[in-house]
Amino acid sequence: MAGIISFHCARCGRERASAPALTTCQCGGPLWADYDIETVRDGFRMESLAGRDQDLWRYREMLPRCEPVRLGEGFTPLLKACRAGKPLGLPNLWIKDESRNPTGTFKARGSSVAVSAARAAGVKALAIASAGNAAASLSAYAARAGLEAHCYVPDDTPRIVLEEVKAYGGRLYLVEGPLSEAGKKLRADLPEHGWFDISTFREPFRLEGKKTMGYELAEQMAGNLPDWILYPTGGGMGLMGLWKSFGEMEKLGWIDARRPRMVAVQASGCAPLVQAFEKGAKEASPWGRPDTIAVGLRVPVCAVSDLLLKILRESGGSAVAVEDGEIRRASLTLSRQEGIGASPEGAATLAALQILRERGDVRESERVVLFNTGWGGKYVDSLGPPE
């Protein structure tokens, strides 16, 4: 993986030499890839991106060097949301519409980079424990790469997502209980099969794909990042990927030391991070049985809650929980006022923004970006018919 010079643990800081099929640090912390930024800095400027491919591989200097497995991931639009912003008194509201990605979610970014890196390392079979969307995405990218995908998902995952996995040739393993149970079952089965575990924070390359959302945002906002970013957070890869990109871009000279205030948005039916944030705790306690229509937020145990809470606090951000009813209303606002088909997770960010506005946390003059992480069409069964 030339380009990457080493890895370090985001929790304990221990360095690891570059090797193709890394998992986690000995301490259980997630590994972050380190690049030789000094060497690429001069040739890798925002202005030099103009003629490049319109996908996430346009940031190739800051990605693992391998033959990409591509389906058109990334380079999603940043849409000004005037009509949704008006009742909130926010003239500077944007939506980064990740629903345009292959298989309809931002998970495509992580899958593209991680499947590319795994294939380059000689891996033939991949496995994942997923709330659903990452499994569908992995199945599509594994198909494209000619690899096997073994997907462990909770048995209450929406039917459409299960059909998606099967349609792309992924092998489904339905597990009773929440995502944490699916993870336990997968780890019990792994040794027998020798699959490569690509689950959240089990390897370092999905994060590399997710971080490209930050690079795109900087490019689309000409290096002037917003005051606030609201991100629907389950396992926390999206939020952490954005944060990693900011550190790298500062070293590259693309942005200054200022950071957007980061807000983790969760559903009231599964809000371990919000609970910990509000209590001033250092890490989140496991949540019981998740209960929300926002499938991607049904994550009762977040393995990196300590690191995410640090990001939220360091950035001067927050953590906000929203009810499913608020999510449904926000979803309708986005579809009817903006023409954006938002997933419940994406719509949750608009509902959370309303709460932050009511609290007086976000000011009228501030620039806000919401991430619509998935396409609403996948959720017709759970969102129900429009009122």
Ligand SMILES: Cc1ncc(COP(=O)(O)O)c(C=O)c1O
């Ligand atoms: C549509 C959608 N949004 C948000 C998330 C949460 O992302 P993360 O696990 O990176 O926090 C997921 C995860 O499954 C998802 O499917």
